[in-house]
Amino acid sequence: MKKLFAIVAVMGMMTFGLTQSVIAQEEAAASTEVVDSAAVDSAAVQEAPVAEEAPVVEEVEGGMHKTLKTKFIEGDAGFMSLVAIALVIGLAFCIERIIYLSLAEVNTKKLMAKLEEALSKGDVEGAKTICRNTRGPVASICYQGLMRIDEGLDVVERSVVSYGGVQSAYLEKGCSWITLFIAMSPSLGFLGTVIGMVQAFDAIEAAGDISPTVVAGGMKVALITTIFGIVAALILQVFYNYILSKIEGLTSDMEDSSITLLDLIMKYNLKK
Numbered sequence: 001m002k003k004l005f006a007i008v009a010v011m012g013m014m015t016f017g018l019t020q021s022v023i024a025q026e027e028a029a030a031s032t033e034v035v036d037s038a039a040v041d042s043a044a045v046q047e048a049p050v051a052e053e054a055p056v057v058e059e060v061e062g063g064m065h066k067t068l069k070t071k072f073i074e075g076d077a078g079f080m081s082l083v084a085i086a087l088v089i090g091l092a093f094c095i096e097r098i099i100y101l102s103l104a105e106v107n108t109k110k111l112m113a114k115l116e117e118a119l120s121k122g123d124v125e126g127a128k129t130i131c132r133n134t135r136g137p138v139a140s141i142c143y144q145g146l147m148r149i150d151e152g153l154d155v156v157e158r159s160v161v162s163y164g165g166v167q168s169a170y171l172e173k174g175c176s177w178i179t180l181f182i183a184m185s186p187s188l189g190f191l192g193t194v195i196g197m198v199q200a201f202d203a204i205e206a207a208g209d210i211s212p213t214v215v216a217g218g219m220k221v222a223l224i225t226t227i228f229g230i231v232a233a234l235i236l237q238v239f240y241n242y243i244l245s246k247i248e249g250l251t252s253d254m255e256d257s258s259i260t261l262l263d264l265i266m267k268y269n270l271k272k
Helices: 002-046 064-074 077-104 108-120 124-132 137-147 153-171 175-207 212-271
Strands: none
Touching: 077 153, 077 175, 077 212, 108 124, 108 137, 108 212, 124 137, 137 153, 137 212, 153 212, 175 212
């Protein structure tokens, strides 16, 4: 968990730094445009008699990165950073869960075959060693059942069921935070929509006119923030569904392995 918080802190700092850099670039670009326009006006006054056509130079677009940065600035970089931070923190929780669930997956058929071989020889300690040396919730559940192998099948079953619930809780740990950021991302986008509409009405009130030019700025902020919020929620939702599918697969393996373990323990007790 400490590693997760460290990752979230680093990613949040990177996002904040990127936002400040974008704001600084926006201010610098605005000041540069003012200076350039003044210089162009003075040059035009001095060279008015000569009217030569300058060659048209087509600027090469910066691709998707430049487009995203431009839209990020147009959507109010200070407010858009909230959506970006929600996306980054949500992705951090998703990555942590995916790594944890990937490490929890084992070949359950191979594990149960080894346990069956050990129990068929009456080697309970060997079966426990196999479980201790295998990672994942399936091996942990089997180990808890083997610890009570001499206390009766009912005790083993209750132990396996109880510990299976504990392991299921471990698998779902942190998923509530992912759902929180899935809900927050579009909500922040809709909040940006409301703020953009307020800005548009303020512009109308100040200008005393309802022309498209007056309201375009506020409407652009409203639409861009909504788009970014929905996109962030969609990205997190895809990761969340993938995590749920891995949890369902592990839970199914745990149930199947528990039934197989009870059968193996019953056969072991009958041999005794």
